[in-house]
Amino acid sequence: MLAETVSRLFAEVESDQLQPTIDEMGLAGLMLSEGQGGAGCGWEELFEVLEPAGQYAAAVPLGENILASQLLGKAGNFSLSPYVEGSLQEGKFSGEVRNIPWGRAVDTVVAQAATGDVFSLDTSAAHCRENHNLADEPRDTLIFDRQAIGPLESADLLQYCALMRSVQMAGALEGALQLTAAYTLERHQFGRAIGKFQAVQQQLAVFAVEVAAVSCAVRAACRAATRGDAAFQIGAAKLRANTAVEIASRTAHQVHGAIGFTREHQLRQFTQRLWSWRTEYGNDRYWSEFLGRRVIERGAEHFWSDLTARDDRVAG
Amino acid sequence: MPTFSFQPVDLPPGIPAFRQQIRQFLQREMPDTSPENKSNCWGVADLAFSRKLGQQGYIGMTWPKAFGGGERSAIERYILLEELLAAGAPVGAHWIADRQSGPAILKYGTAEQQQKYLPAITRGELYCCIGMSEPGAGSDLASVRTRGEQLADGRWKLNGQKLWTTFAQHCDLMIALVRTTPVDANNRHAGLSQFLIDLKHTPGITIRPIEDMVGGNHFNEVFFDDAIVEPDALFGVEGEGWQQCTSELSLERSGPERYLSSLALYLELLRAAGSDAESTVVQALGSIATQLWTLRQMSLSVAGQLVDGQDPTLEAACVKDLGNALEQGIPHLVQRIVSSELFLEDQSDLARTLALLLQTSPSFSLRGGTREILRGIIARGLGLR
Ligand SMILES: Cc1cc2nc3c(=O)[nH]c(=O)nc-3n(C[C@H](O)[C@H](O)[C@H](O)COP(=O)(O)OP(=O)(O)OC[C@H]3O[C@@H](n4cnc5c(N)ncnc54)[C@H](O)[C@@H]3O)c2cc1C
Numbered sequence: 001m002l003a004e005t006v007s008r009l010f011a012e013v014e015s016d017q018l019q020p021t022i023d024e025m026g027l028a029g030l031m032l033s034e035g036q037g038g039a040g041c042g043w044e045e046l047f048e049v050l051e052p053a054g055q056y057a058a059a060v061p062l063g064e065n066i067l068a069s070q071l072l073g074k075a076g077n078f079s080l081s082p083y084v085e086g087s088l089q090e091g092k093f094s095g096e097v098r099n100i101p102w103g104r105a106v107d108t109v110v111a112q113a114a115t116g117d118v119f120s121l122d123t124s125a126a127h128c129r130e131n132h133n134l135a136d137e138p139r140d141t142l143i144f145d146r147q148a149i150g151p152l153e154s155a156d157l158l159q160y161c162a163l164m165r166s167v168q169m170a171g172a173l174e175g176a177l178q179l180t181a182a183y184t185l186e187r188h189q190f191g192r193a194i195g196k197f198q199a200v201q202q203q204l205a206v207f208a209v210e211v212a213a214v215s216c217a218v219r220a221a222c223r224a225a226t227r228g229d230a231a232f233q234i235g236a237a238k239l240r241a242n243t244a245v246e247i248a249s250r251t252a253h254q255v256h257g258a259i260g261f262t263r264e265h266q267l268r269q270f271t272q273r274l275w276s277w278r279t280e281y282g283n284d285r286y287w288s289e290f291l292g293r294r295v296i297e298r299g300a301e302h303f304w305s306d307l308t309a310r311d312d313r314v315a316g
Numbered sequence: 317m318p319t320f321s322f323q324p325v326d327l328p329p330g331i332p333a334f335r336q337q338i339r340q341f342l343q344r345e346m347p348d349t350s351p352e353n354k355s356n357c358w359g360v361a362d363l364a365f366s367r368k369l370g371q372q373g374y375i376g377m378t379w380p381k382a383f384g385g386g387e388r389s390a391i392e393r394y395i396l397l398e399e400l401l402a403a404g405a406p407v408g409a410h411w412i413a414d415r416q417s418g419p420a421i422l423k424y425g426t427a428e429q430q431q432k433y434l435p436a437i438t439r440g441e442l443y444c445c446i447g448m449s450e451p452g453a454g455s456d457l458a459s460v461r462t463r464g465e466q467l468a469d470g471r472w473k474l475n476g477q478k479l480w481t482t483f484a485q486h487c488d489l490m491i492a493l494v495r496t497t498p499v500d501a502n503n504r505h506a507g508l509s510q511f512l513i514d515l516k517h518t519p520g521i522t523i524r525p526i527e528d529m530v531g532g533n534h535f536n537e538v539f540f541d542d543a544i545v546e547p548d549a550l551f552g553v554e555g556e557g558w559q560q561c562t563s564e565l566s567l568e569r570s571g572p573e574r575y576l577s578s579l580a581l582y583l584e585l586l587r588a589a590g591s592d593a594e595s596t597v598v599q600a601l602g603s604i605a606t607q608l609w610t611l612r613q614m615s616l617s618v619a620g621q622l623v624d625g626q627d628p629t630l631e632a633a634c635v636k637d638l639g640n641a642l643e644q645g646i647p648h649l650v651q652r653i654v655s656s657e658l659f660l661e662d663q664s665d666l667a668r669t670l671a672l673l674l675q676t677s678p679s680f681s682l683r684g685g686t687r688e689i690l691r692g693i694i695a696r697g698l699g700l701r
Contacts, residue, residue, distance in 0.1 A: 174318055184700060205692070212319070292601040299586070303583060307609060312335060314326060
């Protein structure tokens with residue numbers, strides 16, 4: 001249901017009208033409790049909403065809006081970032097909050113200091129250094145000078161952001177796959193659709209399996225996040241999404257030939273995002289070390305029982 | 317809509333307790349074995365252990381009680397299988413009977429055939445093998461040439477040869493795919509039938525072992541020279557062997573045995589890594605953990621779809637393809653980062669397990685349908701074929 005509604009939104013609304021429409025629909029309040037005027041949803045519903053955003057390469061910070069709203073306890077066009085450099089003294093923050101999606105366009109940003117403290121910052125007095133990722137999505141740094149903070153409940157912003165981005169990656173991978181599969185049936189060479197060549201079919205099958213793996217991993221991580229501590233699952237989902245980018249982007253571009261290498265073609269909307277998102281909120285090395293350390297710490301004796309206990313806990 | 321469907325499964329209550337039971341059973345009853353024998357353990361046969369599993373109700377556990385089954389859920393069976401494999405238990409002897417021959421007999425067998433075979437399978441006393449491949453029929457299974465000819469008295473005369481038959485030497489029963497009417501060039505899948513062949517008591521059958529690359533004796537060639545079987549050896553419907561056979565294959569592609577064959581090596585690497593492990597080792601451990609976790613979620617999801625009565629043929633092919641790639645990738649990854657020399661008489665568990673898996677893992681993407689055939693199935697699911 002939710003997925004269909006937002007899919008229609010991304011398919012039909014002009015891109016410059018997307019953010020206003022999202023604001024109007026109150027989508028930012030998805031994960032706020034009903035008492036806070038929200039929809040009381042969890043990560044699994046976030047998947048339903050953000051996966052289509054990835055699949056349509058929607059150029060809006062919808063995930064950021066939803067998560068920052070949840071952290072702030074009210075709905076709005078807010079953003080967040082776990083990348084902070086600066087000092088917190090007597091309730092005032094001086095320094096930089098980096099790589100804020102759409103930092104220039106939001107009036108409040110939620111940030112997390114190295115100490116773990118989570119707080120909100122009013123951005124009106126901040127200096128903005130604009131930047132963009134490869135897909136031209138704003139990734140801004142805001143510079144604050146003794147700006148009063150709003151202390152917030154503790155949360156792991158990197159984990160939040162990693163899962164959010166993983167959901168979008170699952171969507172973008174699916175979008176690239178569907179675009180590519182359709183193209184192999186349209187494009188004819190040697191008197192037949194290129195999709196009829198076994199070499200193309202086999203490549204696409206590998207691509208599809210990667211997409212399926214990411215979708216499954218991210219869904220499982222969302223389910224775990226709704227239910228409690230999901231650090232392992234979130235790290236694994238982001239890492240799984242990251243590693244799929246290589247096969248997916250390589251195959252999608254190869255199969256599209258030269259037309260896919262043009263500025264005008266839609267394919268880059270997926271691949272440029274995927275290349276950026278792979279690095280955002282933990283690249284492969286970051287998460288594989290994070291997970292590797294955890295399994296080493298627990299030891300071989302606990303590996304399998306830990307793996308199964310994560311799902312058994314739910315069964316109770 | 318996603319191209320393939322992999323909804324996470326919610327395990328029913330009672331699973332943790334059941335898992336505990338299985339672990340206690342294994343602690344008590346599983347024979348001591350080296351890490352290398354724990355790898356690819358559904359390729360290791362131990363008849364005595366299979367009988368113990370049978371006594372415990374751990375074979376055919378979803379089948380009707382009338383045939384010795386336990387009428388337990390398919391999810392519980394899934395949990396049992398993953399626990400057996402993760403522990404490295406020697407489950408090869410009865411694996412095929414439990415996974416596909418028994419279910420096929422339940423689906424297509426007559427009441428007499430069911431009564432004759434199923435209870436003995438659940439006791440862990442009767443083992444089955446797959447008689448599909450032949451010298452000229454591998455991926456192109458429809459080209460089997462073993463012939464069955466019905467005699468005037470209703471019995472059947474079989475002539476031909478099966479190949480790569482896993483554990484035929486231990487097995488009482490083969491389900492064989494046989495041509496019973498000459499090939500129709502317009503419909504190669506017609507005219508094939510399945511037979512339940514008693515390997516121990518049928519004259520005219522010769523089983524010859526084929527040594528595998530590592531020196532193991534697990535597969536065989538089986539010859540039929542005017543082998544005469546009774547009329548009731550015909551399995552299912554004459555001429556529908558192809559359909560029966562392919563539905564049997566779909567049962568065997570998404571189980572935990574499709575991604576866990578190299579778990580033992582991963583655990584050895586983890587055992588060897590201390591808190592001061594180098595970054596490459598730490599990263600490898602984290603990366604493989606991720607893949608194992610993902611595949612488990614996918615494999616469980618397919619199990620859930622089977623329980624719900626859906627047809628996850630495509631998803632099952634995804635699990636097998638990706639799972640085999642992981643099982644095959646683990647030994648190479650370990651070899652990249654571990655410096656032990658691979659001697660035939662090496663002492664270290666890690667090196668011995670690595671050596672064995674380097675050599676056996678090429679077979680993982682051959683058995684049960686090759687990588688290319690699976691990818692063809694997936695491409696069909698994408699609408700390309
Ligand atoms: C360990 C092990 C146990 C086995 N146990 C059994 C058993 O118990 N019973 C049994 O019946 N069989 C068994 N098999 C046989 C197995 O089913 C076959 O190996 C498999 O079906 C492939 O057949 P083949 O080996 O003849 O290879 P081929 O079919 O000759 O294939 C050789 C190569 O060509 C590729 N190829 C073939 N056709 C195509 C195509 N159309 N498009 C693209 N590529 C293609 C294949 O993918 C493969 O890479 C076992 C095999 C192994 C390795």
